[in-house]
Amino acid sequence: MNLRCVECGKVLPPEMLYECDDCxxxxxxxxxxxxETDGALQTSMWRYSKKLPVRSPDHIVSLYEGMTPMHRALRMEQSLSGFRGIVYIKDETTNPTGSFKDRLVSVAISRAQELGCNGIICASSGNAGASAAAYAAKVGLKAIIVAPSHTPIEKLTQISGYGATVVLIDGHYSHSYRFAERLAKEFNYVNVTTTYLNPYGTDGLKTVGYELYEQTGGEIPDYVFVPVGSGPLVKGVYQGFQEALRESGDARKGIPKIIAVQAAGCSPIVKAFYSGDMEVTAWDQPATIASGISDPLIGYEKDGTYTLRLIRESGGGAVSVTDHEIRNAMRILAQSEGVLAEPTGACSLAGFIKMQQNHRISQDSKVVCMVTGHGYKDFKVYREMSPVVHQLKSPDDTESIRQLLCLSPD
Ligand SMILES: [Zn+2]
Known part of the structure; x- marks a missing residue:
C-alpha cells in the first residue's frame, strides 16, 4: 500500500498524510x-475489506455501514412525462448514523487506529460530524467536531448525543475547515474531515461503486446522479465501478456517466463545467437549504477541480437545482417512494428530474440517484413544507376524518 498524488503522481509512504509534499x-x-474478514462484517461494506486500506482486522471500526438498499422508483418513473427508462434510489439514509459519510469515516478511523491516534477532528456541515462522533465513541477516542453556526439543530443534537465536543464557527463551511486543520496540527489529532483531505477515508467511498455494480447485476447504469459539495463521492462511484469492471473482466463496458448535482445557491463545480474551465474557483456567498453541500471550497478549490476532472473523464455532466426543485424532490421521494431524505440527499433526484424534463438525457436511460442523508437530520424544511397534522376536538369525531380523506358518508 502507498499514497499517490493525483496531480504530480508522486508516491508517498502510507502514513497519516493529507497532501503531496511536493505540489x-x-x-x-x-x-x-x-x-480478509468474515462473520457479521460480511453484511457491511467490509465485505470488500481486501480492497480497503486497513491491514489488520483488529483495527476495523465498524457499525455495519454500507451494503445499503437500491430500490426501483416505480411510482416516480410512471409520473414523469415521456420517460421510458428505469430509476433506482441508492438509499444511503440506512447507514448507521443516517448518511453515506459512515463509509468514509469507518475507514478513516480504522486506519487512524492502525497508525496510532490521540483523537480525531472533523470539520463538518453535520453528517460527517455525526459519523465521526459515533465511530470515535465506538473505540473511546476523543472527538472534536467543528461545524458552521447555522448547522441544522438535529445534526448538532445527534453529534453531541454521541458525546463529541462540538465547536461552532460563524460563517460558511470553509471557515470550519480551516479551523479544524489548525486544531488537528496543534493537538496532533487525526483529521477525518470528509473532503478529499483524508486519503484513507476517501478510499472507503469506492465501496459504493462496487455495490452499485453488484446491485445492477453488471448492467451498467447510464447515469449516476450524485449530490456534490467538494465531491469525494464522485470519486467513490467512479473508482468503485472502474475497479469492479476491471476485476470482472467487463472493462469494455465503461463506467456510468456521473452527474454532479449542486444547489443553485452554491455551485462552483457546475459553473466551471459550463464555462469550460479546467479549474474551479471558490463560491462567494453560499445560500441554499441543502446545507450538506453548501461548501464554497475557499482555500481548497483543488478539490472541486479534481471532481470536475473526474466528471468529465466519466463522460458525465453537472446540473444545479433551486431550493424549490429540492423541496419538490424531497416530497416525491417521501410520498412516492417512502424515502425521507434531507435536502442534500434529495438533490440527486432533483437534478435527474430537471435534466429529464429539459431533454438533456435520453428518455430510456437507466439512472441511479444517490440519496445521501436521512430526513431526520434536517426537519426544518419538512416543517415548513406544510405538515398535515390534525387535532381532533373529540375522540368520537370520525366525521372530520371522513372529510379530510374526502370520503362520502355511508
Ligand atoms: Zn504532487
Missing part, C-alpha cells in the same frame, strides 16, 4: 492490500 495535491491510496 500540495490531493492524495489517493494505491494497492491497499487489505485483509
Amino acid at each position: 500540495g495535491g490531493i492524495l489517493e491510496v494505491i494497492h491497499p492490500n487489505g485483509v
